[in-house]
Amino acid sequence: MLYHLLYPLHDSISAFNVFRYITFRSIGGAVTAFLIMLIIGPWFIRQLKKYQIGQIIREDGPETHLAKQGVPTMGGVLILSAICMSTLLWAQLTNPLVWLLLFVICFFGVIGGVDDYQKISKKSSAGLSAKGKLILQVLGASVVGLFVLLHPGYDGQLSVPFLKNVQPDLSWFYVVFAILVIVGSSNAVNLTDGLDGLATGPTVVSAAVYLVFSYLAGHAVLADYLQIPYVQGAGELAVFCGAMVGACLGFLWFNAYPAQIFMGDVGSLALGGALGGVAIIIKQEILLCIVGGIFVMEALSVIIQVGYFKVSHGKRVFLMAPFHHHFEKKGWHEPKVVVRFWIVSIILGLFAIATLKLR
Numbered sequence: 001m002l003y004h005l006l007y008p009l010h011d012s013i014s015a016f017n018v019f020r021y022i023t024f025r026s027i028g029g030a031v032t033a034f035l036i037m038l039i040i041g042p043w044f045i046r047q048l049k050k051y052q053i054g055q056i057i058r059e060d061g062p063e064t065h066l067a068k069q070g071v072p073t074m075g076g077v078l079i080l081s082a083i084c085m086s087t088l089l090w091a092q093l094t095n096p097l098v099w100l101l102l103f104v105i106c107f108f109g110v111i112g113g114v115d116d117y118q119k120i121s122k123k124s125s126a127g128l129s130a131k132g133k134l135i136l137q138v139l140g141a142s143v144v145g146l147f148v149l150l151h152p153g154y155d156g157q158l159s160v161p162f163l164k165n166v167q168p169d170l171s172w173f174y175v176v177f178a179i180l181v182i183v184g185s186s187n188a189v190n191l192t193d194g195l196d197g198l199a200t201g202p203t204v205v206s207a208a209v210y211l212v213f214s215y216l217a218g219h220a221v222l223a224d225y226l227q228i229p230y231v232q233g234a235g236e237l238a239v240f241c242g243a244m245v246g247a248c249l250g251f252l253w254f255n256a257y258p259a260q261i262f263m264g265d266v267g268s269l270a271l272g273g274a275l276g277g278v279a280i281i282i283k284q285e286i287l288l289c290i291v292g293g294i295f296v297m298e299a300l301s302v303i304i305q306v307g308y309f310k311v312s313h314g315k316r317v318f319l320m321a322p323f324h325h326h327f328e329k330k331g332w333h334e335p336k337v338v339v340r341f342w343i344v345s346i347i348l349g350l351f352a353i354a355t356l357k358l359r
Contacts, residue, residue, distance in 0.1 A: 076267020
């Protein structure tokens with residue numbers, strides 16, 4: 001909005017020329033989202049307490065988590081509001097890719113919101129059925145897959161880190177691949193959201209890395225130099241990613257141990273879906289496995305645990321899944337698990353950026 005209102009004035013007031021730069025607007029989006037969270041956060045927490053919108057702890061979780069029962073949840077509503085408002089304020093709104101990402105984050109946010117509402121109203125950790133949730137996620141993700149494949153300038157080719165000459169073309173199967181990436185990312189972030197600040201930290205890192213890649217993918221000269229796919233208009237997604245970084249940092253202000261608020265499924269499903277959406281749109285799909293390594297590890301730990309439990313007739317690989325609970329069972333205090341996972345996430349994020357030159 002600011003771009004459309006203020007940039008046209010640059011002919012008479014040169015200072016407004018700054019609004020043409022994506023870097024400036026990405027920073028503006030990040031700062032705006034952060035301030036929205038910081039200013040509205042305390043009021044929002046009070047409202048959640050007033051209406052008794054509190055966390056429902058699953059009975060089979062660690063005993064130490066029983067103290068979290070009743071802590072305000074659905075903070076993802078505020079996160080999504082901050083991201084959307086900041087993006088609408090700072091992004092170029094004639095760009096269809098921006099609207100596509102806003103659709104993804106809102107659609108997955110609605111799925112998570114319905115899930116959270118059912119948990120709270122039933123006072124049970126069981127919300128939407130797994131099948132119902134999956135069908136809705138596939139529906140939302142398929143919109144992105146079809147849009148990308150049918151949009152001029154896109155194709156079904158994959159970008160493989162480290163291998164610049166390897167670009168397999170999936171053709172129409174790319175839609176299925178996109179669904180797997182977005183739905184998988186959404187559920188992986190949801191599984192990671194089990195400790196205070198655990199999902200928020202890696203989300204900040206992942207969004208920051210994709211901010212860099214979005215900017216580069218939308219710059220024809222830099223994309224050609226770095227030998228990454230050029231995607232016309234992708235630079236504006238850096239503004240969206242900047243808003244994600246700012247909103248999540250602002251949420252972390254209240255979500256850090258001991259948490260005053262949880263994001264709930266409305267936040268985790270939406271943030272994961274948005275990360276998957278960015279990865280698909282800028283053609284850096286496989287990179288998500290690196291930059292979002294923490295999320296991948298958490299999802300795999302659940303798959304391995306469930307699979308081994310079935311084939312071994314009751315035996316377990318981990319003391320408890322998802323993976324972060326395994327370390328809690330080993331005696332690690334919650335803040336130590338969270339901070340060490342953050343450290344790993346930062347290292348993975350730096351490694352992901354290094355792939356720009358390792359091709």
